[in-house]
Amino acid sequence: GEDVEQSLFLSVREGDSSVINCTYTDSSSTYLYWYKQEPGAGLQLLTYIFSNMDMKQDQRLTVLLNKKDKHLSLRIADTQTGDSAIYFCAEFSTGGGNKLTFGTGTQLKVEL
Amino acid sequence: EAQVTQNPRYLITVTGKKLTVTCSQNMNHEYMSWYRQDPGLGLRQIYYSMNVEVTDKGDVPEGYKVSRKEKRNFPLILESPSPNQTSLYFCASSPPERENTGELFFGEGSRLTVL
Helix, strand or coil, X not given: CCCEEECCEEEEECCCCEEEEEEECCCCEEEEEEEEECCCCCEEEEEEEECCCCEXXXXXXXXXXXXXXXXXXXXXXXXXXXXXXXXXXXXXXXXXXXXXXXXXXXXXXXXX | CCCEEEECCEEEECCCCCEEEEEEECCCCXXXXXXXXXXXXXXXEEEEEEECCXXXXXXXXXXXXXXXXXXXXXXXXECCCCHHHCEEEEEEEECHHHCCCCCCEECCCEEEEEC
């Protein structure tokens, strides 16, 4: 079945760049997502990339997709304390029925 | 304001006492889904519904029931809760134009503790 993996923790200093990585197994993925979960809140869509793209940039966020290696990354430039949250990678595939599969989430801690 | 509303947000209950977590969305979305979030496991889908009176099992449906009598509501029912159902639960919905992309709108979560 589908499997999405992320490292559990990442700690960076304010102002540095953060890179959160994700690997997935389903080669029929069509969309790949990054969701952000702030403490005590639900998940909010941060950004997404269509599977035929290599890169997407949105202000401080850069998403890189290596489809051959099934590797997705989220880079946050000039990381701020407000970026401290859990970041979930998710892959959506239509193979075997439309399904969104989430990773375990990466807890990003931004230190002063 | 467009939103997905869950109630209760926090609940402590005892083993075997039936409970219902309600979910309501005001965006006229056809697709709705329930997830549970556990440390180190991410979000796992419990049940989903493509439309009124249409529900299907997700990855971890055991011990749960759902119903979809109206488009806006999708309650999650725990007939006989057990401690392994202690978790953070999220309801989510998706409009028809997003059903083929997977984009979801989430509620704020319901933290359930079963003693």
